[in-house]
Amino acid sequence: MAVWSLLRLGNRRLTQIIEREFSDAYWQRQLSHRWPLFTLRRPLGAGTWRSLYSDLLLSAPCLACLASGPSSWDVDEASSWRQRRLRLEYRSLIQEPPYGVAAVPTPVDSGRLSQWHAVICGPPGSPYQGGAFFLSLTVPHSYPLRPPLIRFLTKVFHPNVSRHGDVGLDAILPTNWSLALTLAKVLVCVQSLLTDPYTEVSMEPRIARLCIENRPEFERLARLWTWKYAMHDFVGPLAATDEPAGDGGGDL
Numbered sequence: 001m002a003v004w005s006l007l008r009l010g011n012r013r014l015t016q017i018i019e020r021e022f023s024d025a026y027w028q029r030q031l032s033h034r035w036p037l038f039t040l041r042r043p044l045g046a047g048t049w050r051s052l053y054s055d056l057l058l059s060a061p062c063l064a065c066l067a068s069g070p071s072s073w074d075v076d077e078a079s080s081w082r083q084r085r086l087r088l089e090y091r092s093l094i095q096e097p098p099y100g101v102a103a104v105p106t107p108v109d110s111g112r113l114s115q116w117h118a119v120i121c122g123p124p125g126s127p128y129q130g131g132a133f134f135l136s137l138t139v140p141h142s143y144p145l146r147p148p149l150i151r152f153l154t155k156v157f158h159p160n161v162s163r164h165g166d167v168g169l170d171a172i173l174p175t176n177w178s179l180a181l182t183l184a185k186v187l188v189c190v191q192s193l194l195t196d197p198y199t200e201v202s203m204e205p206r207i208a209r210l211c212i213e214n215r216p217e218f219e220r221l222a223r224l225w226t227w228k229y230a231m232h233d234f235v236g237p238l239a240a241t242d243e244p245a246g247d248g249g250g251d252l
Contacts, residue, residue, distance in 0.1 A: 001057070003022060004053065004054060004057060006018060022050075027052075028049040030053055031056065034056075035056060035134055037103075037134065038132070038134070052232060055232050056232055059154050059155055059230070060155065061152060061153075061155050061163055061164055061165035062163070062164040065151065082139075082142075082143050083112070085144060086113040087113070089184065090105065092182075097184075098187065101121070101184065101191060102119050103117065103119075103137065103184070104118075105117075114139050115136070115137070115139075116183065117134070117135075117137075118136070118137055118183075120132075120133045120135065120187060120190060121191075122226060123191060123192070123195045126195045127218075127219040127220075127222035127223040128156070128222060128226050130226065130227075130230075131154075131231055132154075132231070133154045134152070134154045135150060135153055135190070136151050136153055137149070137150055137183060139183070145179070147169060150167045150190065152166075153165060154229055156194075157222040158193070158194065158204075158222065159198075159205075160197060160198055160203055161204070162203040167193075168201060199211055
């Protein structure tokens with residue numbers, strides 16, 4: 001992100017140096033590292049991986065949150081029970097993944113399975129259809145006694161997702177956290193939230209109010225955000241454009 005930030009300065013000489021020193025393959029590797037579940041649904045021409053990397057970064061709700069990355073809640077060593085359970089959950093996600101959901105642990109936490117990447121496909125029939133929404137999951141060392149921390153890494157116009165990408169757990173699971181719940185089940189709950197927003201408890205009250213009072217306008221903005229921020233795997237890199245109406249995490 002540091003190299004990308006230098007490009008954003010707009011200095012012509014600096015841009016020429018970076019373009020000479022950092023090949024398109026470099027940006028492809030960086031994209032694969034930061035979004036390991038990203039896949040393309042169409043051929044990508046040469047010389048466009050940097051633009052795609054830039055678009056994905058700009059699609060994040062909060063660049064500061066993305067740069068810092070998730071962090072574990074506890075510092076104690078994880079229990080063997082937790083590790084066994086997470087390994088079983090990972091095996092299940094690989095062998096029998098829920099429809100439209102995928103998750104993999106990151107390789108940077110020494111095999112403790114504390115940090116995960118996930119992707120959710122927008123449910124058919126919803127204004128999020130066709131979108132690929134990336135998320136991060138932080139699993140506390142006391143899991144499964146405590147729930148994971150979930151954050152969207154893709155902007156989404158939704159009353160239960162904050163402008164920083166945080167998801168309201170009360171909206172996902174109106175009942176209390178249960179030992180029977182798994183990472184896969186939580187992700188499926190998040191996916192179902194895209195079909196049926198929970199407006200009684202919201203992270204963005206103004207979006208919730210719009211959803212209740214003017215559902216067609218809410219769905220129009222949700223589709224617009226989905227096209228701009230969650231369909232890079234299909235439409236490819238976009239030219240710089242004005243932010244869509246209602247952008248800025250619910251500032252309508």
